Amino acid sequence: MTVLEKESAIRPDALGIDGLTLGIGSGASAVPLLDGVTVRVGRGETVGLVGESGSGKSLTARAALGMFPRGARATGAVTVAGVDVLAAGRAALRDLRRTRASMIFQDPRAAINPVRRVGDYLTEGLRARGVPSREAAATALELLEQVGIRDPRGALRRHPHEFSGGMLQRVVIAGALSTEPDVLLADEPTTALDVTTQAEVIALLKEMQRTRGTGMLFVTHDLDLAAAICDRVYVMYAGRIVEEAAGTALFSAPAHPYTKALLEASPPVHGDRTEIKAIKGRPRSLAEAPSGCAFRDRCPLAGDDCAASVPATRAHGTSAVACVRPEEVAR
Amino acid sequence: MTSETPVLSVSSLVKRFGDVTAVDGVGFELMPGASLGIVGESGSGKTTTARILAGLDEPTSGTVLLAGEPVTGRSRRARLHRARLLQMIFQDPYGSFDPRQTIAESVAEPIRLHLPDLSGADRRARVAELLDQVGLSERAGGSPPRELSGGQRQRAAIARALGIRPRVLVLDEAVAALDVSIQAQILTLLDSLRRDTGIAYVFVSHDLAVVRHITDTAVVMRHGRIVERGDTETILRDPQHPYTRLLLDSIPVPGWDLDRVARDRRALDASR
Numbered sequence: 181m182t183v184l185e186k187e188s189a190i191r192p193d194a195l196g197i198d199g200l201t202l203g204i205g206s207g208a209s210a211v212p213l214l215d216g217v218t219v220r221v222g223r224g225e226t227v228g229l230v231g232e233s234g235s236g237k238s239l240t241a242r243a244a245l246g247m248f249p250r251g252a253r254a255t256g257a258v259t260v261a262g263v264d265v266l267a268a269g270r271a272a273l274r275d276l277r278r279t280r281a282s283m284i285f286q287d288p289r290a291a292i293n294p295v296r297r298v299g300d301y302l303t304e305g306l307r308a309r310g311v312p313s314r315e316a317a318a319t320a321l322e323l324l325e326q327v328g329i330r331d332p333r334g335a336l337r338r339h340p341h342e343f344s345g346g347m348l349q350r351v352v353i354a355g356a357l358s359t360e361p362d363v364l365l366a367d368e369p370t371t372a373l374d375v376t377t378q379a380e381v382i383a384l385l386k387e388m389q390r391t392r393g394t395g396m397l398f399v400t401h402d403l404d405l406a407a408a409i410c411d412r413v414y415v416m417y418a419g420r421i422v423e424e425a426a427g428t429a430l431f432s433a434p435a436h437p438y439t440k441a442l443l444e445a446s447p448p449v450h451g452d453r454t455e456i457k458a459i460k461g462r463p464r465s466l467a468e469a470p471s472g473c474a475f476r477d478r479c480p481l482a483g484d485d486c487a488a489s490v491p492a493t494r495a496h497g498t499s500a501v502a503c504v505r506p507e508e509v510a511r
Numbered sequence: 512m513t514s515e516t517p518v519l520s521v522s523s524l525v526k527r528f529g530d531v532t533a534v535d536g537v538g539f540e541l542m543p544g545a546s547l548g549i550v551g552e553s554g555s556g557k558t559t560t561a562r563i564l565a566g567l568d569e570p571t572s573g574t575v576l577l578a579g580e581p582v583t584g585r586s587r588r589a590r591l592h593r594a595r596l597l598q599m600i601f602q603d604p605y606g607s608f609d610p611r612q613t614i615a616e617s618v619a620e621p622i623r624l625h626l627p628d629l630s631g632a633d634r635r636a637r638v639a640e641l642l643d644q645v646g647l648s649e650r651a652g653g654s655p656p657r658e659l660s661g662g663q664r665q666r667a668a669i670a671r672a673l674g675i676r677p678r679v680l681v682l683d684e685a686v687a688a689l690d691v692s693i694q695a696q697i698l699t700l701l702d703s704l705r706r707d708t709g710i711a712y713v714f715v716s717h718d719l720a721v722v723r724h725i726t727d728t729a730v731v732m733r734h735g736r737i738v739e740r741g742d743t744e745t746i747l748r749d750p751q752h753p754y755t756r757l758l759l760d761s762i763p764v765p766g767w768d769l770d771r772v773a774r775d776r777r778a779l780d781a782s783r
Contacts, residue, residue, distance in 0.1 A: 232690040374552035375717060376776070379761035383769040401690065408763035431765050445695035447724035449747065449762050456724060458699045459692035462660055478692075 192262045194363040194395025195221040195244050195281075200256035202239060204249060212466045213239055213252065214419045215490070221363055221395040226386070228406030228427065229399045231416035234465035240416070241365045241399045245281055246273045261362035278308055282356035286368040288348040292340050298324075298351055299336030305359045323354035327384055346377035350384065357388050364389065367399045382409060403442050407431055415439050418474035419466030420490070425499040435499035435506045437479045473503070481508050516579045518543045518678045518711050519564070519597070524573035526559050533559045534570070535735035543678065546705065546712040548722035548729035548743055550758070556735040561683045561715045565599040566590060578678060595625055598677045602684040604668035608656035615652035618642065618671045625675045641670040645700060662693035666700065673704070681713045686721060698724055719762060723747055731755050753779040 202214040214236045221227045231237040242248070243258050246265045258265040261280045268276065277283075285291050292301055302320035307313060317336070324332035327350040340348055349369065356364055366385065370378040386409065389396050400406050406413045410427040415436060423436040434440040444457040461478040464470075473491050476482040485504055496506040503509070519541040526534040534556040541547050551557040562568040564575060566582070575582050577596045582589065598621075601607060608617050619638045622629060629637070642652045645666040656664060665685065672680055682701075686694045698721065704710060716722050722729055723743055731739040731752065739752040750756045757775035760768070 232692060375719075375761045376552060376757055376772075379763075379769060379772040380776070382763075383773065386769070402763070403691070405763040407765055408767035428765055442691055445691050447698070447720045449720035449723060449759070450764060453723065453744070456695050456698060458695035460696075462662060462693060463690050 192259070193220055194223050194225070194261060195219070195397060196257070196259040197240065197243060198257040198259075200240070200243055200254060200258060202236075202243070202248065202252055202254050204252050206253075212419065213249070214243075215466055216256070217416075217419075217421055219397070219414055219421070221397050223362070223395050224390070224393040225412070226389065226396045226398060226410045228410035228413035229397060229416060230401070230403050230406045230413055232401060232463035234418065234463055234468075235416040236419040236466065237399045237416050238367055241283070241367050241397055244363065244365055244397065245277055245283060278305060279359055280362045281365065282359065282361040282363075283365040283367065284349070284352050284356050284369045286371045288345065288352045289340060291352050292348065292355075294340050296339075297336065298338055298340065298343075301340075301351070302336070302355050302358060305355065309359065319358060320354075323358055324351070326388065327351070327354045328380075329354075346373050346381060349373065349381055353381070353385060353388065357392060357394065360392060361394060363395045363397065365397050365399070368401065369398075370405075371400070371402075378405075403430070403439075404446065415442075418464045418469040420474060420502065421493070422475065422503070423499055423501045424493075429498045433497050433499070435496045435501040435509055436475075436503050437481050437509050438475045440509050441478075441480075481505060517541055517576070518578055519713070520574075520576040520579075521560075521564070522574050524560065524563060524575070525571045526556070526563060526568060527571045532735050534563070537573070537730075537732070537735075537737055539730055539737075539740070541679065541711050541713060544705065544709040544711055545728070546714060546726040548726035549713060549715045549732060550717070550719060550722055550729055551732035552717055552758075554734065555732040557715050557732050558683055560732070561599065561681050561713065564679075564681050564713060565597060566593045567599075591625065594621070594677075595675055596677055597679040597681060598672035598675075599681040599683065600665070600668050600672055600685045602688050603661070604664050605656060607668065608664070610656060613653050613655060614647070614659065614667045615639075615642065617656070618652070618667065618674060621671060622674045637674065638670075641674055642667075644673070644704070645670045646696075660693075662689055662696060665689065665697055669697075669700065669704070673708070673710070676708070677710065679711045679713065681715070683715045684717070685714075687716065687718065694721075701725060719747065719758060731758070753782050 197217060197219040200214055200217040203210050203212045205211055217240050229237045244260055246268060248254055254266055260276060263276055299320055303316040306316040306319055321332050324335050329335045329350060370381050398410055407427045407430045413425055413427050413430055414421050415423040417438050423439050434443055441459045445459055447456050448454060459478055470477050472487040472489055476486040491502045491504050493500050493502045517540040522538040524534050524537040537560055549557045563570050582593045615638050618641055619634055622634050622637055647666050651659060651663055686697050714725050726743045729743040729746055730737045733754050739746060739755045750759055757779050760772050760775050
């Protein structure tokens with residue numbers, strides 16, 4: 181048993197989402213969004229949540245902060261560092277977002293007030309926790325140094341528009357980690373960045389997370405990126421988790437036909453030049469999905485039994501997979 | 512004879528915006544039916560180069576030859592001549608469709624403009640053929656652009672560009688905004704169109720995997736200059752310029768070595 185495992189055996193997970201079902205409205209006009217989503221992030225663990233448009237990956241990440249679409253009804257359980265998010269009141273949620281869970285988004289400019297200085301942005305979370313202003317300023321300076329901002333002292337006085345997208349995302353990461361949260365929710369944090377900048381920001385994120393022991397839920401459309409940096413990866417399709425596997429195992433042994441189809445649809449950059457195989461149709465949301473397995477109308481392996489009911493999740497190889505015939509999904 | 516002449520020939524292209532040189536001495540050739548990648552990140556000048564090819568920006572200096580003839584000037588005649596030979600596809604084609612027209616009407620527009628002698632019935636037949644070629648249903652053709660998904664709109668943009676049978680298609684990050692499964696559909700469509708029609712592509716992208724799939728040769732751009740050129744496969748297997756190496760190592764793969772990316776960055780900074 182590693183140190184990490186020993187620790188997680190005693191302390192609760194950084195994030196636990198258990199059987200989360202989410203929908204808007206009721207009766208005939210009800211729109212289902214998520215169905216029985218279960219995601220676990222251990223302390224210090226990096227967990228990927230991968231899916232295409234409408235898969236519900238962002239909704240799932242937001243649920244960890246108690247952020248639901250207006251009028252949504254949630255059932256199941258969402259726990260962040262032992263706090264019951266679904267039962268939490270307004271004050272408890274505010275406290276949760278301030279101290280235990282942080283989120284970073286694709287566009288750093290949308291996350292940061294353009295008329296306030298970067299120094300204010302970095303100290304406000306600390307000040308709200310009662311840290312004296314002098315101490316908060318020192319911490320902010322230290323954070324900017326850690327995330328590799330040149331001239332950190334000058335940066336504190338500058339406004340967001342004076343930074344490039346990559347540099348501003350570093351500032352946002354510094355802000356998200358300033359309160360030493362238990363879990364960091366990263367929603368496509370590098371999608372808007374250039375590839376070389378993405379690699380630098382990812383290196384930074386991993387290093388900051390490692391030294392602090394923060395659990396990270398990394399939401400992305402990029403299966404290659406998730407598999408490269410995550411300990412475990414969940415693949416989502418139409419509001420459900422269809423596969424859970426170790427990051428390294430996804431490529432060598434995908435267990436769900438959708439995971440395999442995604443891998444075969446992306447052209448490789450290294451190794452032999454292989455034909456890509458397009459997946460017919462388009463990605464669905466849960467509301468548009470067919471009965472039974474939501475992927476069955478696009479799946480090359482689908483049979484009549486796939487329509488009967490939503491496939492139960494079961495172990496196959498090193499994966500947990502929601503498919504009735506994972507043994508036919510060999511690469 | 513035409514098969515020996517490059518369909519597109521660009522030399523010593525320079526574009527300055529005030530003090531900033533966005534494109535700095537760019538040159539390349541594209542043979543009929545070939546596919547050339549322009550690879551780069553933001554600020555590399557790749558999009559400005561593409562816009563100059565399409566006549567959306569005027570170069571400060573340098574020449575663009577289409578089918579052996581120089582294209583210059585912004586007169587109606589010059590623009591029509593250029594558009595007849597070269598069409599451009601953008602990342603999100605939504606802005607280039609009239610929201611009040613159906614997709615079929617939008618696809619018919621360039622045909623009406625460039626081939627005014629074609630009868631209405633022939634034009635409609637050509638539009639139906641184009642929509643079928645890119646895999647759009649009759650129903651999608653009758654819809655306004657807002658009712659189409661991103662992938663369908665990109666198909667419609669390709670159909671519209673192909674309508675007047677141009678020799679060159681310039682695609683600027685044309686699959687970057689699409690879901691992986693849809694991106695594969697568009698790439699497969701582009702493959703078969705090139706095979707069937709002999710059209711040539713200039714494929715502008717930051718994505719080396721996609722460039723590897725869709726192009727034969729490529730140029731790598733940085734700060735307005737071409738830093739490496741050659742067969743796409745050779746560039747990817749044996750990159751010579753430190754920037755190309757940094758780009759390649761920045762792509763996430765199983766066992767991704769982020770320390771190596773940092774070493775590449777230092778090597779690149781040292782090479783300046």
